[in-house]
Amino acid sequence: MNRREFLKILALSAGASTAMPAAAILNTVGVGQWPLIARDSPANFTDMGDASDTDFPKIGIVAAGSGACGMLRNSQGNLPYLERSVAIDTSPFVLHRTKADRSVRVGQSADKITDSKLLRVQAKAAQSEIRDALDGLDLIWLLSSLGGNAGTGIAPIVADAVKDLGIPVIAASVTPFEFEGERRNQIARAGLNSITRRVAVSIELPNEAYVTDDDDETLDTVLGRVSSDFERLYSASSSILSQQGLIGVDFEDFHAALAQGQGVVGFGNGEGNGEAGLRTALSAATAHNSLGAERLWQAKGVFVAIQLKSSNEPIRRINEVMQDMNALVSDSEALVIYGAVVDPNLSSDAHISIMAAL
Ligand SMILES: Nc1nc2c(ncn2[C@@H]2O[C@H](COP(=O)(O)OP(=O)(O)OP(=O)(O)O)[C@@H](O)[C@H]2O)c(=O)[nH]1
Ligand SMILES: [Mg+2]
Missing domain, CATH: 3.40.50.1440 (Tubulin/FtsZ, GTPase domain)
Known part of the structure; x- marks a missing residue:
């Protein structure tokens, strides 16, 4: 389907379309206070997937x-x-x-x-x-x-x-x-x-935010x-709420983090591969058109979903990316909730989705 057909379906008259510039990433230095709520981090990865369905x-x-x-x-x-x-x-x-x-x-x-x-x-x-x-x-x-x-x-x-x-x-x-x-x-x-x-x-x-300047x-x-x-x-939020993951999240905490603001939630998705996969995913999620570092900086509550393709990812790298993330939110009182799961079907080594209550 092309734009013309789309307009025909909608019975509308055409106008101009413009691409939205990607938001720049703000490089914030230093890790502030850690408003981390990451309970139930299991000691090993073999604990996953054995919770009863009725809990979800x-x-x-x-x-x-x-x-x-x-x-x-x-x-x-x-x-x-x-x-x-x-x-x-x-x-x-x-x-x-x-x-x-x-x-x-x-x-x-x-x-x-x-x-x-x-x-x-x-x-x-x-x-x-x-x-x-x-x-x-x-x-x-x-x-x-x-x-x-x-x-x-x-x-x-x-x-x-x-x-x-x-x-x-x-x-x-x-x-x-x-x-x-x-x-x-x-x-x-x-x-x-x-x-x-x-x-x-x-x-x-x-x-409109998904249009790029590629003419073809x-x-x-x-x-x-x-x-x-x-x-x-x-998918990111549902897997984290429905699996016994690396870092489990209570449904109430998930909802509480997102309900901190005025109702408006900015979001970003990112992915990455290899050793720097998590950091690449975080940068991409932060720079997403519907988030951007400035909005994230002012967030009142944040839910961060980390999905990993393999359970071999060192916990150290997960911790590092969480610290990087915390440094991107200015308010030390902000409720920042993390969840992490392993999903072997992932298209890249690491996916990060961020939802930020504004
Ligand atoms: N991303 C995306 N947007 C769509 C799609 N179809 C429609 N839209 C957008 O949704 C808007 C609302 O269109 P519809 O959902 O068709 O309208 P409707 O609510 O059914 O309204 P009426 O048919 O006029 O009663 C459109 O102006 C498009 O911008 C789709 O498949 N994907
Ligand atoms: Mg309709």
Whole structure:
């Protein structure tokens, strides 16, 4: 699919698109106080993987809007430890294609709902059905695609339903490209604010930030990067919460670290190979478009997920990278939580994902 086809699907007029500059890494000297909460570091690696399943949180993903449903459908093979997928949209065709564990259709009219007020009324009418679909989960990722009608209208109603159920939620909201136009971006921005007001943890996945200055880049490549970032964040946190890892993390600590700020969470993913793999991964995660050293410096709470391909990584290097990380956060009171797991299926020797509450 190219941009033209994409615009056709969205029935929009084209405009300019610009690449977002990569954020520079700030080199901070010296290791400050160590606000480290890294309990349960096992004495050896053989302790892994023997905890009972019942200890682990039941994680669900709710996709709101057609774009989010499409992302869920395409990501399904890359979402470990997923207890339940839920798709919510106005289009029965989209819901059918998504093949989620549960589907909720908002509105029953054969015609597409184009009025945002009517959409909200109909989403509210579906609230008990939405609650039923989510009941019993311990953690929900609310993935929404904003800027159109369905996702923008439905996601805040889902956030309210999740609140009623008392389930912690991480909202991950995709926002439009610049070339999709001003109006669509304004709608998305209002939608993102409305979601962020309702949840303790809100992540933006701005499509535009994934465009590079490579003229030959296809739209599929860009959209693939957005999905891959979402999958990485989801997988890193889910494996750490669901495995008896090198450094275990309580679900409550994970959530507490991310709930320290105003709801807005910056994030970065990075990977590396060889002896310097962990440090390379940390630099890349810090320099990510959706984080950057300046935002990380001001973070109130941070969750750092370290994934290693091999259990032979010396614990010394893990400690070093944690010290490097601590030096990147200015507030010694910041709640910095680390988790580390071994995953032999990793594409590189070391992956680091950072989520920073701002
Ligand atoms: N990354 C990514 N973004 C997408 C994808 N599909 C749509 N989007 C983005 O999501 C925004 C919202 O689009 P949709 O999800 O199609 O809109 P909707 O919520 O279904 O709204 P209506 O169909 O108008 O009721 C778009 O403006 C795109 O920027 C996708 O597959 N990947
Ligand atoms: Mg749609």
